Amino acid sequence: MIKKSIIINERSHKEIKALAKTFGSPIGALVEAMIIYFKKTGINPRDAINENPSVMIKALDKRIVSFLRVQERDILKPMRDEIYTSDNLQKEVLDGLTENLQNLLGQMNSADQKRTDYVKSELVKMQMAFTVMAEFLDAKDKSGINQKLKRVFDHAN
Numbered sequence: 490m491i492k493k494s495i496i497i498n499e500r501s502h503k504e505i506k507a508l509a510k511t512f513g514s515p516i517g518a519l520v521e522a523m524i525i526y527f528k529k530t531g532i533n534p535r536d537a538i539n540e541n542p543s544v545m546i547k548a549l550d551k552r553i554v555s556f557l558r559v560q561e562r563d564i565l566k567p568m569r570d571e572i573y574t575s576d577n578l579q580k581e582v583l584d585g586l587t588e589n590l591q592n593l594l595g596q597m598n599s600a601d602q603k604r605t606d607y608v609k610s611e612l613v614k615m616q617m618a619f620t621v622m623a624e625f626l627d628a629k630d631k632s633g634i635n636q637k638l639k640r641v642f643d644h645a646n
């Protein structure tokens with residue numbers, strides 16, 4: 490490694506010696522670390538303001554809070570409102586579908602009951618027709634057809 494000299498005034502030389510002692514580092518290593526730090530952070534030491542870091546952090550904190558409030562106002566609250574509106578619309582649609590389904594089930598039950606009643610009335614008519622035919626064919630029930638028809642229709646009911 491080639492050694493290089495840097496010309497600085499006496500006061501700065503005393504301060505860098507004190508910093509090197511405080512950080513437990515040789516002056517050369519401290520200067521190299523400063524160069525790397527300024528390069529990585531993009532901080533220009535000539536623009537350094539003699540402000541307290543906590544004041545700077547508070548200002549940054551205010552900026553962050555302000556940014557978050559703007560995001561909340563412009564993005565999050567409108568999104569929340571849209572979700573709430575969409576949720577209510579879905580509930581209304583679901584309620585309408587449920588009501589329609591209940592109406593359809595009621596109509597199906599009513600139609601089923603009408604069909605059942607119709608089949609029963611037709612069965613009674615058929616029973617009467619078979620009974621009349623059986624009496625016409627065998628008036629004295631010698632063949633036992635009337636009794637057999639009664640047993641068949643008793644099982645059907």
